[in-house]
Amino acid sequence: MELFRALAALAEPPGPEQVRIGAVLGLPGSPDPAQYTEVFLFQLYPYAAVHAGAEGMLGGEAQDRVAGFWRALHRTPPAEPDHLTSLLALYAALADHEDAEPDPARRLLWGRSRKALLWEHLACWVFPYLDKLGEIAPPFYAAWGEMLAAALRAEINTVGPGDTLPLHLRAAPPLPDPRDGGSEAFLQGLLAPARSGMVLVRSDLTRAARALGLGLRMGERRFALTSLLSQDSEGTLGWLAAEASAWEQRHLTREAAQAATGEIARFWAGRAGTAAALLTALRS
Numbered sequence: 001m002e003l004f005r006a007l008a009a010l011a012e013p014p015g016p017e018q019v020r021i022g023a024v025l026g027l028p029g030s031p032d033p034a035q036y037t038e039v040f041l042f043q044l045y046p047y048a049a050v051h052a053g054a055e056g057m058l059g060g061e062a063q064d065r066v067a068g069f070w071r072a073l074h075r076t077p078p079a080e081p082d083h084l085t086s087l088l089a090l091y092a093a094l095a096d097h098e099d100a101e102p103d104p105a106r107r108l109l110w111g112r113s114r115k116a117l118l119w120e121h122l123a124c125w126v127f128p129y130l131d132k133l134g135e136i137a138p139p140f141y142a143a144w145g146e147m148l149a150a151a152l153r154a155e156i157n158t159v160g161p162g163d164t165l166p167l168h169l170r171a172a173p174p175l176p177d178p179r180d181g182g183s184e185a186f187l188q189g190l191l192a193p194a195r196s197g198m199v200l201v202r203s204d205l206t207r208a209a210r211a212l213g214l215g216l217r218m219g220e221r222r223f224a225l226t227s228l229l230s231q232d233s234e235g236t237l238g239w240l241a242a243e244a245s246a247w248e249q250r251h252l253t254r255e256a257a258q259a260a261t262g263e264i265a266r267f268w269a270g271r272a273g274t275a276a277a278l279l280t281a282l283r284s
Helices: 002-009 016-025 033-043 048-052 060-072 084-100 104-122 126-136 139-159 167-171 183-190 202-212 221-231 233-257 259-283
Strands: none
Touching (some): 002 016, 002 084, 002 139, 048 104, 048 126, 048 167, 060 167, 126 139, 126 233, 139 259, 183 221, 221 233, 233 259
C-alpha cells in the first residue's frame, strides 16, 4: 500500500517530498507548481463530488455521502473528505488494517470496507477523470495518472467489483432537456460529468472556440459555454454532440478492456450516448 500513499501525495501541491516521490517512482521530470496549478486547480479538480455528484461542483450531497463513509468507519472526516489524496490514503490505511488484523471476522470487515471505498467512492469516477488527465496533463502528471489507473485496476481485479452500481451514479439524474427544464439546468447538467458522460474542462472550451471561429469569454466554464452558445448555438451544439459521441466510445473501450468495471463504464457510455442524441436533436 506504500504505492497508494505515494500516489496520494502526488495529488497535493508539489514540494520537496513530492519531488522525492516522483524520482523514486521513476516519473518523467519533476512536479512543477505551475503545472500542478493548471491541472488540478484550473482544469481537473480531484474531488469525487465534482465528477460523481449531480451538481458537478465541490461539496453537495456527493461530498456528504463520502463524509458519511468516513464516519461509518468511526473516523472524523477531513476538511476535504472526497479529495483524491484523502481517498487514496484512506484506502491504504484500510488495507493495512486488514493485513494486520488477526481475527478472521474483523479482517473480513476491514476487507469489505476497503472494497466499498474502492467501488463506491473511487472506481465510480476516477477512470474518466484519469482519461482526461492523460489528454491534457504534462508528462509528469500524465505518467502519474497512468500509474494510478494501473494500480486501481489491479486492486479491483483483486477485491472484485461491487454488487450494484455505485450509489453516486445511481443518484445522479440524467441530463435534462432544456425544452422541458430550461437552459440553466441543462448547462449545469452538461458540466456535471456523471450526468453528461463527459469531462469538459476549460481547455476543451478553448478548443471549441478555436474550431468554430468564435470569441471565448474568460471565466467559469458555464460562463464560457453560455458565450459560445450565444454566438453560434448550432455550431456549439454540434461540437458538443461530437464530444459526447467521442466520450461514449472512450467509455466503451474502457469497458472492453476492464471487465471488472464494465458496469460503471456502461453507465458512463450510456450517459454520453444520451447526451449526444439530445444535443443532436437540439441542433436540428
